[in-house]
Amino acid sequence: MRHAQVALHGDDGDDKARRFRVAALPYLDDVYTLARYLLRNPADAEDAAQECYLRAFRHFETFRGGPIKPWLLAILRNVCRAEYARRGAAALHAVSLDDAEDRVDGLWSAAAASPEEHTLGRFDGETVRRLIAGLPDQFRETLVLREINDLSYREIADVTGTPVGTVMSRLARARAMLRDAWIAEEKR
Amino acid sequence: MTCDEAAVLVHALIDGELDASHIRDVEAHTASCARCGAELAAARELQKALRGGDLRHAAPASLRSRIDRAVPAQTGPSRRALLKGFGLGSLVTAAAAAGVGFVIIGGNRDGLILNEAVSAHLRSLQADHLTDVVSTDQHTVKPWFNGRIDLAPPVIDLTAQGFTLIGGRLDFIDGKPVAAIVYRRRVHVINLFVMQGMGAVLPQPKLQVVQGFNILRWTELGLNLMAVSDLAQDELEEFQSKFETAAKAARTS
Numbered sequence: 009m010r011h012a013q014v015a016l017h018g019d020d021g022d023d024k025a026r027r028f029r030v031a032a033l034p035y036l037d038d039v040y041t042l043a044r045y046l047l048r049n050p051a052d053a054e055d056a057a058q059e060c061y062l063r064a065f066r067h068f069e070t071f072r073g074g075p076i077k078p079w080l081l082a083i084l085r086n087v088c089r090a091e092y093a094r095r096g097a098a099a100l101h102a103v104s105l106d107d108a109e110d111r112v113d114g115l116w117s118a119a120a121a122s123p124e125e126h127t128l129g130r131f132d133g134e135t136v137r138r139l140i141a142g143l144p145d146q147f148r149e150t151l152v153l154r155e156i157n158d159l160s161y162r163e164i165a166d167v168t169g170t171p172v173g174t175v176m177s178r179l180a181r182a183r184a185m186l187r188d189a190w191i192a193e194e195k196r
Numbered sequence: 197m198t199c200d201e202a203a204v205l206v207h208a209l210i211d212g213e214l215d216a217s218h219i220r221d222v223e224a225h226t227a228s229c230a231r232c233g234a235e236l237a238a239a240r241e242l243q244k245a246l247r248g249g250d251l252r253h254a255a256p257a258s259l260r261s262r263i264d265r266a267v268p269a270q271t272g273p274s275r276r277a278l279l280k281g282f283g284l285g286s287l288v289t290a291a292a293a294a295g296v297g298f299v300i301i302g303g304n305r306d307g308l309i310l311n312e313a314v315s316a317h318l319r320s321l322q323a324d325h326l327t328d329v330v331s332t333d334q335h336t337v338k339p340w341f342n343g344r345i346d347l348a349p350p351v352i353d354l355t356a357q358g359f360t361l362i363g364g365r366l367d368f369i370d371g372k373p374v375a376a377i378v379y380r381r382r383v384h385v386i387n388l389f390v391m392q393g394m395g396a397v398l399p400q401p402k403l404q405v406v407q408g409f410n411i412l413r414w415t416e417l418g419l420n421l422m423a424v425s426d427l428a429q430d431e432l433e434e435f436q437s438k439f440e441t442a443a444k445a446a447r448t449s
Contacts, residue, residue, distance in 0.1 A: 025267050029267055033260075034321070036255045036259075036263065037252060037253070037254055037255050039255075040253055040255035040256075040259065041251075041252045041253045044253045053253075054255075054259045057255065057259060057263075058259060058266075061263045061266070061267075062263075062266060065266075074407075075314075075407045077408065078408075127241070128241055130245065130248070132249075133249045133250035133251060136245075136249045137251060140251070155243070155246050155247070155251070156251050156252060157408075158408045159408045160213065160405055160406070160407055161208070161211065161213050163407065176204050176205075176208060179207050179211075180203060180207045183207065183239055183242050183243075186242060187238060187242050190242070190245070
């Protein structure tokens with residue numbers, strides 16, 4: 009599928025294509041960035057971003073207006089889930105997600121003491137990206153959508169199909185986990 | 197407020213997702229509870245550390261051109277069609293958000309104005325809509341508004357301070373004409389909307405997040421100013437403070 013030339017001409021043609029270009033192409037970096045964090049692999053991320061844009065163009069009539077970035081990222085997320093399935097990891101993935109949520113719940117309540125007094129040091133971008141890549145899927149996804157794709161809670165809820173309350177608790181945990189990983193990295 | 201609630205709400209606070217009364221509640225709690233105060237400080241510090249880093253990935257040029265080739269080329273502009281669809285969607289989103297949990301963005305009227313400002317910002321990013329008068333010279337942009345709108349917007353060149361003035365345009369928010377002054381920092385566009393008697397009088401600049409855009413509002417000389425951008429919050433605050441300083445200097449000189 010890589011490097012496939014897909015002709016998208018036809019239908020109501022040029023006007024649709026023009027509107028799509030103007031609205032959607034400025035967000036390619038956002039789409040590609042999320043793909044990199046979700047799939048953790050540059051080649052797969054490129055494929056997923058391309059597939060996302062092809063699907064988005066095919067279904068552009070169904071876009072109901074408003075900000076287009078969350079709509080594109082929701083499509084990308086579906087593409088990535090299909091990629092997980094293709095890797096044959098779907099079942100495993102689903103189980104590991106639930107496990108992670110439980111496991112972290114335990115950690116969270118056990119570690120309810122106040123965060124230790126500690127000033128975070130600075131790392132280069134590559135190190136921080138690696139620390140984020142180490143977060144469990146659903147926490148990584150929520151954190152990236154907020155801090156890097158810059159979506160609002162409501163938009164993250166729409167993209168991930170979860171209630172806003174879940175978005176908030178995942179974000180709180182994601183930040184706590186990332187902070188712990190950050191401090192552990194400093195001590196290495 | 198319980199500590200369990202506060203542990204989650206401190207994040208909503210630093211993400212600009214709370215309305216004024218919830219901000220007060222969370223701030224009161226974190227001021228009196230050492231543990232939650234430490235939570236808040238830790239969350240803020242992490243957010244700051246992340247925003248300083250280069251965490252985005254640029255799409256490879258080869259990917260961009262593959263996608264570009266897959267979508268037919270542009271033929272001719274018809275801006276009308278392009279503008280349809282914006283606006284309504286954000287109202288629907290706002291209505292949905294209002295019904296959900298404690299994510300409450302201002303009052304109804306205020307929310308409407310914020311949403312329209314974001315829609316106007318989004319429209320401005322479409323082809324050929326950013327500026328009606330293109331100039332990096334404040335003495336060209338300011339007079340352009342004469343006769344087009346019944347207020348004299350402060351137009352200030354901040355190029356030396358890192359925010360390039362690129363022009364101005366007439367826009368509409370809540371059915372009323374507003375002056376939009378356009379700045380750029382790196383690839384980020386800042387729309388500074390100047391309007392009269394719209395929204396609350398704000399003694400202090402107020403930062404809000406709507407649909408992922410940062411909005412900073414303040415009041416100056418009886419005018420309501422609203423800066424909208426995808427720029428990071430601290431940089432937008434820097435813009436506001438430099439603008440205010442320069443505006444004061446311009447008045448006294």
